[in-house]
Amino acid sequence: MIPTIAQLKIQFENALVAAFGSEFAETAPLLVPASNPNFGDYQSNVAMSLTKKLGKPPRAIAEQLVQHLDVTNFCIPPEIAGPGFINLTLKPEYLETQLNSIQSDPRLGVAPVPTPKRVIVDYPSPNIAKEMHVGHLRPAVIGDCIARILEFVGHDVQRISHVGDWGTPFGMLIAHLRRTYPEALSCTESLDLGDLSTFYREAKKQFDTDAEFREIARQSVVQLQAGDEETLRAWKIVCELSSRSYRKIYDLLGILPFIERGESFYNPFLPEVVEELEQRGLLVEDDGAKCVFLEGFTNKDGKPLPLIVQKSDGGYNYATTDLAAIRYRVQVDKAQRVIYPVGAEQTNHFAQIFQVGKRAGWITDEVEFVHAPFGLVLGEDGQKLKTRSGEAIPLKELLEEAIAHARKDLETRIQEEGRQESEAFIENVARVVGIGAVKYADLSQNRTSNYIFSYDKMLALQGNTAPYMLYAYVRVQGISRKGQIDFEHLGADARVFLKEEPELILAKHLLQLSEVLAEVAQDLLPNRLCQYLFELSQKFNQFYDRCPVLQAEEPLRTSRLILCDITARTLKLGLSLLGIEVLERM
Template identity: 75%
Template sequence: MNATQEQLKVKFQQAMGAAFGAEYAETDPILVSTNNPKFGDYQANVSLSLGKKLGQQPRAIALAILEKLDVSDICEPPEIAGPGFINLKLKTTYLEAQLNAIQSDPRLGIAPTKNPKRVIVDYPSPNIAKEMHVGHLRPAVIGDCISRILEFVGDDVLRISHVGDWGTPFGMLIAYLQTEYPEALTTDETLDLGDLSSFYRQAKKRFDTDEEFKEVARQAVVQLQAGDERTLLAWKIVCQLSSRAYQVIYNLMGIAPFIERGESFYNALLPEVVEELDKLRLLVENQGAKCVFLEGFTNRDGEPLPLIVQKSDGGYNYAATDLAAIRYRVKVDKAQRVIYPVGAEQTNHFAQIFQVGRRAGWITDNIEFVHAPFGLVLGEDGQKLKTRSGDAVRLQDLLDGAIAKVRADLEKRLQEDKREETEDFINKVAEVVGVSAVKYADLSQNRTSSYIFSYDKMLALQGNTAPYMLYAYARIQGISRKGDINFEQLGNAKVLLQHETEITLAKHILQLDEVISAIEQDLLPNRLCEYLFQLSQKFNVFYDRDRGVRVLDAEEPLRTSRLVLCDLTAKTLKLGLSLLGIEVLERM
């Protein structure tokens, strides 16, 4: 709900209290934005919901509300439509005042939340010793975007990467390196991550076929858990090498810094988790393993499904580590909201560990743990995006491919236009547009859906794409250069809205807080992408000579007013794109 809706809500509640008694003074007026301008800007649907309670026709209720409702400072006289909908159209003078008030505000009039929370966002969480691939794209960009939006809202956000850096895969890799490439485990300068990934595949193959090696790998895990110096050094080298390689990709993608807190961090806390669950009588021994039997989950025979917390050999699994993380995040981090942007295939896993967390008393009604699931990145064939050899596409290759395509297209256009630019300019534009296109293509999809990865679609200069958005921003900066205007020196010039396209653009600019408020709740970044796309479209209509208005050659005071509208559009685009983790360009 935006600031305007908040004001209208208060006025409606006052009117309902006056019309029907104090007990109705807190009734929700059910205010929604209208999709069709002919019905105004907002519609209040409360009359229909009050019909049964008051024993009156909704239209009569609407009339009674309007008799007590004073919105003359915000809206034109309200109208009743259909069975009792109350339609509200914002006054042009009100819109002008709102725009004038936010001109010099870097937050564009969006106030921070009055109730900030300590929030943890768990991303991107790759597995150490493996190269990042296309499967790591979505958690990285979605997690980063959600974190940026919640920070902007005013929450205290902890970004935590729960990396896989412990357990059998490490015993397997370390055992392989100790036997085949012992010199690699003396310093992290000997290998690169590509070598490490190759060694990991070889180690996995040997682990699956060689019983003797499998035992050596298991012993390496035991040594690692026992703190053996030589094994621990090998583990640290592998982790440092992986983190350094990942950071190169995060930097390229513009992913904001986060805390790396791997599975190893919780290793020492696992016995405490088992002990506490045991004291609460939640643990049941089943075939030597310690389990929590889940409510609402059954096996093929219809019997309650056990969640194994400690295996029969005394070892722990992912569920135990995740439970330790839940407990730590509540008791030590003091989190009030924990968000996991993780693939939809893990939905059952999160439902199970959240259930155990609630039954243990770690998750309460005042602490929200939420799984924000997302779909897959698909190839043109509608299957998981893979290389010809069947491997997952490396994330670095995906980004490099987009940058190369943008660079080739840019160089071609510069040549056709006989326009000379420096190599630094070309490199910067290619990198920003290429990486932004990949990120925006992901964020612009409803995260719960899978989508087809297509360079042609994401790099298109038309449509809901990053290039279209970046071009709209650069076009406005071009207006300032063409007119030799410094937007910062426009001062607090008065906005005057006369033309239909000006009013439409103004209304849209003022809806950003409503969009951000919605994303704060439902964690769907595509709402912001759609908002920015519509903003760019509305600006292009406003600036179009045939459909819109003159700007640089308009007479004063309309010229300055329209330049302020241009500047506010650019500021809104820049702020919105920054919340998506996308950098703007002054020129393209």
């Protein structure tokens, strides 16, 4: 199905040429959704933009254009309003046809992109030698969402986690492993060392209090980089332990599996990267370090800022690894678009490595490397979210608390309503609502700004929250239960008829899904999808309030059932693209 706006655009382009000549073939019709429902569904602002070029008043231009415009298949006759807006209102019959074709389409009218790209989304990319905390929330949630959306619209998506699995912090963990589980090093079977966070805390405590331990840790780093076999084995055990431990939280959060390709993966390529930069004449030695001097970046003294790719001690750093990853993703992975959903504080870093990647000839005009930055998670005081003792809040605790809040709300309601529910039901609803609320709160705000984390707000039953949307979905399921409706078998002659205002408003919104997804796939701003789903829930609730479904006469009853069905499927699909589950009852 071709999106309505795309079809209208073609008609406007034809009309521009027919009315004003072939030199207007490239003129954009400036077609956008109407700013106000009173003006119809779409509006073209092109007439005003052509006043100078044509030397005529905009209303006259609009009239001439409309005379050559053929949109009778879609719209009632266009109206010219204000200074020269061309307002378009879709015909109910057109909307009915579109909805009828969507009803039997599992993709709800969203056609896969004609030219799929190979896309790499680099997330959640945490550092292994740390306990998972609130700072790990956004990259996982946003990265997962972006990957799901791009995949759904038809791209070939690879999720790659560029985990920090190399470097100095590992010494501490390896040294601790040696002390506490020496048998792990000689044993070929994998050992269950229990919880990583306990292991990490013990190691950290040793490191902070024991000078001898610190020395062993430092030695371990040297041995690791020298390729000592036993140390490598210890390193591998720590990586696996970490990966398993992280996976538990990702599973709880509903983050789909991704490939782990950490910094260590690029170790063999680092000398080549530096060598290639040298060959390109980009490398300068400064204070013993090998650097690329950046264009447009200066230090505090106003001198060009270097990007250090090899330290004076011969070691490499994260910039080198990131450059190696850029090179590998272009040359081996053949990626056409590489997306980094990473905190805004690394904006400079990405601008720098992308610049060097371009100057080195790895990033060409055929590939797009894009940093999708996001803001911080703040506490309700507007400061960085921390525990009372000033530490970052462990992610596990944060999620468990969200689930506990959701459970408390649910239990209160069950009691008030005198319902009887099983423990399994309560547990599942609390989990879906709690996790969904955390993810929705994160995704529903403009990605680039900081956001304030509040259990009360994200779990509120009214407003732009996960529970509100889940409830809209549950309402449809309530209708099908009550009426014993099987939405998959409404009959071959089931048709949609749009008569009442709330039906038309809902129908128009349902048909905008492709436009919204195309936009999000381009701009990587999931809050636009959230906004769409919130408005859909509102419009459904208005329909539900004013248009009886089960009690309506046929064929209206079936028509309204179809609207309910498409709404529920759109909500389910939209929420699944955000990584949020739905519930049949709550």
